[in-house]
Amino acid sequence: MSSPVVTALPDESVADAAARMNERAVGSVVVVDGDRPIGILTERDMVRLAASGPAAAGVPVSELMTADPDCVQPGESVQEALVTLSERGYRHIPVVDGGALVGIVSLRDLMRLAQIQPVVHPGQIEAPPGLEGVIVAETQVGDVRGLEGFYHYRQYSAVELADRRSLEDVWFLLFEGHLPSPDESRAFADEVRGLREVPASVRKLVPAIAAAGGPIMDQLRTAVSLVGHSQGFRPWLDVPAAELRRDALQVCAAVPTLIMALHRYGQRLEPVEPDPELGYGENYLWMLTGERPDPDRARAVEQYQMLTIDHGFNASTFTARVITSTGADLAGAVAGGIAALSGPLHGGAPSRALDLLDAIGTPDNARPYLVDAVSRGDKIMGFGHRVYKTTDPRSEFLRGVAERIRAAKVDFATQVEQTVVDVLAELKPGRNLYANVEFYAGVVMEDVGLPPDLFSPTFASSRVIGWCANILEQAADNRIIRPSARYVGPPPPQPVPEA
Numbered sequence: 091m092s093s094p095v096v097t098a099l100p101d102e103s104v105a106d107a108a109a110r111m112n113e114r115a116v117g118s119v120v121v122v123d124g125d126r127p128i129g130i131l132t133e134r135d136m137v138r139l140a141a142s143g144p145a146a147a148g149v150p151v152s153e154l155m156t157a158d159p160d161c162v163q164p165g166e167s168v169q170e171a172l173v174t175l176s177e178r179g180y181r182h183i184p185v186v187d188g189g190a191l192v193g194i195v196s197l198r199d200l201m202r203l204a205q206i207q208p209v210v211h212p213g214q215i216e217a218p219p220g221l222e223g224v225i226v227a228e229t230q231v232g233d234v235r236g237l238e239g240f241y242h243y244r245q246y247s248a249v250e251l252a253d254r255r256s257l258e259d260v261w262f263l264l265f266e267g268h269l270p271s272p273d274e275s276r277a278f279a280d281e282v283r284g285l286r287e288v289p290a291s292v293r294k295l296v297p298a299i300a301a302a303g304g305p306i307m308d309q310l311r312t313a314v315s316l317v318g319h320s321q322g323f324r325p326w327l328d329v330p331a332a333e334l335r336r337d338a339l340q341v342c343a344a345v346p347t348l349i350m351a352l353h354r355y356g357q358r359l360e361p362v363e364p365d366p367e368l369g370y371g372e373n374y375l376w377m378l379t380g381e382r383p384d385p386d387r388a389r390a391v392e393q394y395q396m397l398t399i400d401h402g403f404n405a406s407t408f409t410a411r412v413i414t415s416t417g418a419d420l421a422g423a424v425a426g427g428i429a430a431l432s433g434p435l436h437g438g439a440p441s442r443a444l445d446l447l448d449a450i451g452t453p454d455n456a457r458p459y460l461v462d463a464v465s466r467g468d469k470i471m472g473f474g475h476r477v478y479k480t481t482d483p484r485s486e487f488l489r490g491v492a493e494r495i496r497a498a499k500v501d502f503a504t505q506v507e508q509t510v511v512d513v514l515a516e517l518k519p520g521r522n523l524y525a526n527v528e529f530y531a532g533v534v535m536e537d538v539g540l541p542p543d544l545f546s547p548t549f550a551s552s553r554v555i556g557w558c559a560n561i562l563e564q565a566a567d568n569r570i571i572r573p574s575a576r577y578v579g580p581p582p583p584q585p586v587p588e589a
């Protein structure tokens with residue numbers, strides 16, 4: 091604040107008060123009765139007065155001032171003072187201690203101060219770390235109810251859909267908003283199966299991408315970008331909705347083919363062409379080996395893929411929506427989603443969960459191994475979830491799938507699951523940590539013949555449908571997603587050192 095304050099008396103003339111403001115180069119005078127502020131006269135009042143004619147300068151201060159001005163206490167924070175100024179539209183506010191005027195704070199003072207300490211701009215909302223619990227959009231695609239252990243696609247339980255429908259029907263549901271009739275189901279399956287082939291100009295680049303090495307998730311990002319480029323995907327802001335939908339179908343249909351082609355080139359094998367006669371899961375395993383898969387195993391992988399199509403505003407879906415919100419092309423948004431999903435805290439955990447089972451080795455070793463790991467501060471892969479505070483319904487369903495196909499590790503995994511839950515309840519009480527989707531995903535995927543380097547890509551193979559449903563929804567009602575961050579670095583502006 092500034093002190094001492096330039097003051098005026100209520101019965102002196104406005105002209106005298108204005109002369110004092112001018113002389114002391116201040117934008118306001120506080121009108122006092124003794125040391126008590128009873129009003130404030132600002133430059134803005136002067137302008138108002140000047141507009142009413144030359145004789146006005148003789149009027150007394152008391153007629154023009156704003157009486158009983160809002161004041162702040164000396165102990166009030168800069169942020170609070172800034173908010174008061176901004177909400178009320180003031181540029182000056184007197185500081186009063188026990189009824190006596192002790193200073194004045196101007197917007198200019200606060201701006202100077204704001205440069206040397208973190209600023210919260212008026213109207214800003216402080217979000218919790220990790221945006222936990224913050225609603226950032228409206229969606230009709232689906233949602234997760236963490237306390238109930240339930241999630242849904244549109245208005246249907248996702249688990250029930252995985253139990254009773256084909257992946258292509260669920261894909262239709264996510265894109266069109268309703269489950270297909272038998273005719274629609276056939277027509278949609280024909281449409282998307284016809285798009286499984288990788289465009290020729292990308293196909294010839296796939297061996298080079300695979301030869302560059304690295305995780306298939308990284309290779310897939312590159313390949314998806316090339317599909318977008320080769321097919322002339324444009325920023326969605328420039329394309330009609332029907333064209334964006336077509337782009338989405340093409341990327342979703344081509345991703346499983348790209349994954350398997352990249353994997354096979356990595357094994358020094360020629361890719362197996364997709365077969366339009368086969369269902370989604372059957373075709374996926376067909377492209378892995380070139381052999382007709384066992385129908386139970388094809389259904390198991392398809393059910394895993396259905397369970398992982400969408401899951402609320404998870405990190406990769408949010409990423410895809412943020413990219414879409416800028417008007418960028420669909421392939422760019424999907425590539426961003428793949429990058430987000432590759433992280434071990436999101437979709438990169440199923441092979442690590444299987445590694446955990448291997449590292450534990452025997453049921454007897456589970457407890458000491460886990461106590462040691464949790465006490466060291468390690469995260470147990472395949473456990474815990476941001477939203478679920480009870481059992482993850484996907485993990486329960488996948489345990490059932492693993493039992494149905496008599497997966498080799500299911501009994502051991504079930505024993506370890508219980509021990510992990512017990513150990514975490516003891517060592518991390520109150521955190522409600524249970525198996526998530528990734529724990530049994532590895533067990534199922536291993537049993538259907540998928541090697542660990544395909545676990546996260548298989549998650550991506552169907553999550554791309556969820557991303558695209560969200561991309562279409564974002565594009566249909568868009569506002570750029572642009573939050574703020576609190577600057578906590580060294581106070582600016584520091585002088586720039588000479589080079």
Ligand SMILES: CC(C)(COP(=O)(O)OP(=O)(O)OC[C@H]1O[C@@H](n2cnc3c(N)ncnc32)[C@H](O)[C@@H]1OP(=O)(O)O)[C@@H](O)C(=O)NCCC(=O)NCCS
Binds near residue numbers: 474477
């Ligand atoms: C999924 C996950 C990232 C959610 O993270 P989050 O919501 O930010 O939760 P936090 O990491 O803040 O965890 C809260 C507490 O539970 C503990 N916790 C969470 N998951 C844990 C796990 N898998 N093993 C051990 N402790 C765990 C954390 O250490 C933390 O304890 P603290 O309060 O003593 O610090 C987290 O549970 C995790 O890392 N799990 C393992 C990786 C995994 O399975 N990922 C696949 C997710 S589908």
